[in-house]
Amino acid sequence: MQRTQSNVSILNAWFNLEKALIDAQVPENEQVTIISRPPTSKMMRDYSNYHSQQRTQPLRPLTGLTRPSTAITMKKPIEYQEKTATIQQSQRKMFRKKVNQRPFKKYGFDNIHIQKEEQEGEISEEELNQSTVIHTLDVDQIIDLYHSKCRDRELEYQPEHAVLFIEKFKKLCVDEQFVCEDNQLGLESAKTVRDILLYNNHFSTLRLARNAIGDEGLVELLEMLKVNKNIVHLDFSSNNITADGAFYLFNELIPLHSIISIELSSKDGLNRNKVSVKGCEPIETILKYNHPLQFLGLRGTSIQNAGFECILSGLQTNNTLAYLNVSNNDLNEEACNYMVQYISNCNLVELDLSYNPLGNNGMDYLSRIFDKGSFMLRKLNLAGCEIKSLGILKFFQSLAVNRFLERLILDENHFSGNGFNEIENVLTSRIPLTYLSMAKCSINATGADFIGNGVERNRTLKTLILRDNRLTDAGAECVFKGLFFEKLDLKRCNLTDKCVLGLCSMIKQSTQLTTLLLPDNGFHDSSGIVICEAIRVNSSILNLDICENPLSYKYIDQINKVIESNRLKYELDRVPMYKREIVKLNNIIQQKPTLEKDQNENQQKKARSLQTLEKTIEEKNRVKIEQIQKTTDMDARLQQIQQQSRQMDIDKIKFDNESNMHLIKMDDEINDYQKKMSECHQVITRLEKEIRGLKDQRHVRKGQSDSRLEMLRQLNRAEERALQRAEMEKKQLEERIKAMSGKESITSRRKTKQLSQIIQQKQ
Structure with missing residues (x-):
């Protein structure tokens, strides 16, 4: 055991040294002299077993295989961890000291928490300088925002909660993002945010989703946006904004050319936004005059067919909008008819029409758009649109001439009829489809046969999602004909041990497969043994989810170890690959004259x-x-x-x-x-x-x-x-x-x- 830990520590030191040499840009010939002893196979095996034991200790039996990430994170040095902990402790002291300096009265009574203030030790000037500013914002400004939140909710000011609020704010507000979501912020909080960001040019994104700022708070924030031109993305999802507020928002955005992204969707829960038809009228003007707006999210905002017609009318002459989300807005086949009339030629890249009752008639109208072959849409989401086999037949026939669509989502529809056979022609056509999702679509073994015939000759499809379908073993064996997948999801597809040989054959032959999801099926111990041997042969498998199967924990642990070994090998292969790329780049630089x-x-x-x-x-x-x-x-x-x-x-x-x-x-x-x-x-x-x-x-x-x-x-x-x-x-x-x-x-x-x-x- 001591020898194993010694090998692990040596290997950790070797990895850290090699990473430091790469970061320092040391030439490869000098690295050879510095790193005198590369890791041996025994060291690698000890390293893999040690980390497998460390990971499996907290696991309970029969919990299934976890879903690990594709990269291995090395532990940071102890000195760095101790220094970080010291800084965080000092910052927390400063936060407590500042929040306790804020008296607050409610209904004429003093704040009782001031009397319970803890005696803090002396804080050095260095600690004070490290704690007063968070992402270019003073701690006092964040405390002001917490004060406003308390006033909006008519709550008593509590220093302990204020400290937690500051720490959460510090954790979320990274990468030039001002994030304060799901905090029940109201009008007073909106005014405080306005004052904070009025002359602050550090942030480019404002995320206030799942609050209650309402129309009045929206007006206050728009006054700030007229001055601060650095913010380009707005997220006001689920903020109890009405049609009047949306109308005012889009009217004020016409001269504001700095905003390129707006999210007004309604999430599941309270404070839903309702843009409706009135709020869509100024959107038509914005789009007609080619406002720089590129992303527009209106999910679940009750725009209905009339509002969608206003948006489509503006898209006729628009060259900037790339993303449009109008899902869950009660759109029907009439909305698809408007699409035929207005946007036969359009610059949209991504369109989300999910959870609208389009039906087969709507698919008939959409097929007329794709029949022309000039519709340059790259991602289309039609999940939950009440599409059946007849409607999908017409749509698939129109896709045969399309040369642009790359991602297609058809989840939660019903494709059990004979019209689904056209999927084979779609997969064998020249359409550059890389992502196809058909979860919960009532696909049976016959439908899986058509899919298998298509993917057998397809070279572009990288991700196939077929979870929650009745494929059975016969259908799964047809799907296993595809050898060019990178990700395959067959969760809850009624698979048993009978199809495991076909599965293992695909795993061994596929050189691009990295993620395989097989939870909640009927695989037993015999399948676990065969699958474990297959992923040993193919080291490109980095994620394998086989939980919720009647499989012994022993085989799950073996699969875990093989996956960790594959990941380690992948990480080790990345460094030489990067070195070769660096050498190629150096050669290109030398050949520059x-x-x-x-x-x-x-x-x-x-x-x-x-x-x-x-x-x-x-x-x-x-x-x-x-x-x-x-x-x-x-x-x-x-x-x-x-x-x-x-x-x-x-x-x-x-x-x-x-x-x-x-x-x-x-x-x-x-x-x-x-x-x-x-x-x-x-x-x-x-x-x-x-x-x-x-x-x-x-x-x-x-x-x-x-x-x-x-x-x-x-x-x-x-x-x-x-x-x-x-x-x-x-x-x-x-x-x-x-x-x-x-x-x-x-x-x-x-x-x-x-x-x-x-x-x-x-x-």
């Missing part, structure tokens, strides 16, 4: 390429402009020709009308001539009859007959001249018609030729 030279050459090449590209673009633009000009000219010429063609068509119509009129007129004249000729024929016939009658009487009237014959000859000659003139006019009219028809055909042919030439030039 060469890299800079190459970078300059690449920049010059890039500049030359850009110049060449610009010239090419200019030449192409010039050619394009010339082509556009030619096309414009051709279009103008074509329009001119088309206009001339339309004019020629109009002239043709006019000429045709005139020709028809002339033809009608000539037909009328010919008809008149024909009538006259018929009358002449009738006269001639009558004259011939008279001539025959006169021949008989020639001897009587010979002289008269000669004159009539002469008149007849004249009539015949007049008739012949009239016929000749009619024939000539008819021929002239026919020639004129032929000439006009020929001219028309020539014009139409010319026009057709010009149109064909223009079309060819355009082509």
Whole structure:
């Protein structure tokens, strides 16, 4: 036993020395000369067994394996612990002395605790300087805050409680955070916080969740924020803020561009915030004008569909908001319809819609957004949204084309139907999903089979949460096909010893698995033996939770020891890994001049390429402009020709009308001539009859007959001249018609030729 403790102390000293050398940035070649004796395997084994015994001593039998952290914390030196204890004791003395100097009266009676003040020893000036300031705040200011708390709650001032309040404040207010949560602070406390932070630029975060500051206290704090521009995060969750207070808050935030994060959620319990629709109206204005607000939490604030519509309307033109939490706000499928209308393209990174009754219809609307593939959401929480197999089928089908979603939470839904088979296509698609949680989703062995087929070919999924499902052994063996998990949670999944062989096979083959959670199942001692051997083979397992199983404590202790050994090995491997990284970085630093030279050459090449590209673009633009000009000219010429063609068509119509009129007129004249000729024929016939009658009487009237014959000859000659003139006019009219028809055909042919030439030039 003494030899074991000696080895442990040597190993502790070796670790501390190596850590000190790394912190001091001692070169690796000098470290070898300083550290003359590295730890042996016997020392490592003694170290592991010693710490296992130290840890298992306070444990009770059959309590299961604890949930340890992934890192091993070394014990600090005794001198450091003693010095820290001395400082804390001195500070506590100072706290007691200061709080006892504060008299307080309630209803006219003196504070009785002043009479019970303990006699403290003399405090040195060094101790006094160490105790008067906590995170840039005087102790008196913190006591003032406790005074205000007592006045808000109508309590008597108690120095002992004031000391505890100061120590709690000192413990919580780290990393530039002013944290005073769950203290029942009211209006007076809000005024005190306003006075404390009015000109204090140390804090960047103000956390006052689970208090009772109300609307009036919120107004006081906003007056401080108008002066103090260093605070960027506000947490007023569960502070009994009404819609009027929220309306005032967001209205005052419009000109305050220093605030980037606001949390107004209502936690479970008292003093719930109620933003409602009225409080969401100024949020629309904030988002529309791209206020630097990046995080907005409105969980359980009764905004309902109308308030959510105001927020979505502001998100249409917003480029800054990255996180939005509207869970537990009675949103239904109408809210999802608003999402389709307003934010098909949005810059949100994380959206929390959990515990809203969206249902299958809501999933139908959401699938329309993801169908486009341009929705850049990276984390989506749909836990407790009353989704069933039909709704998740449509949603999974839309995710097949998404290239952005990385984390998806679907807890507390119901996926026992046939539509869940689409999960296989989602896991085998190109979606970069790294985190998938489906706890309490009524998934059975059939659903686990689809999950197993998907994870078998998936390389991106690192965390899978399937706790509280009825997977059984058959379903679990399907899930064990995935070999690229980093964390797998199968708590309360009805697993027994039958699936332990598949589990151990996955543990041995998986090189990335670090966390495995198997509590509250049916594993017995035989499973414990096999699991212990498997994690000995795979030293990457750093967390294994197998508590609440019918497993003997002996095997739990063995698993504990193996896990501690794996962690120790991991910690030991980290130092050489960091050393190798340092060597690589040093090599990169040494190669910096060469890299800079190459970078300059690449920049010059890039500049030359850009110049060449610009010239090419200019030449192409010039050619394009010339082509556009030619096309414009051709279009103008074509329009001119088309206009001339339309004019020629109009002239043709006019000429045709005139020709028809002339033809009608000539037909009328010919008809008149024909009538006259018929009358002449009738006269001639009558004259011939008279001539025959006169021949008989020639001897009587010979002289008269000669004159009539002469008149007849004249009539015949007049008739012949009239016929000749009619024939000539008819021929002239026919020639004129032929000439006009020929001219028309020539014009139409010319026009057709010009149109064909223009079309060819355009082509």
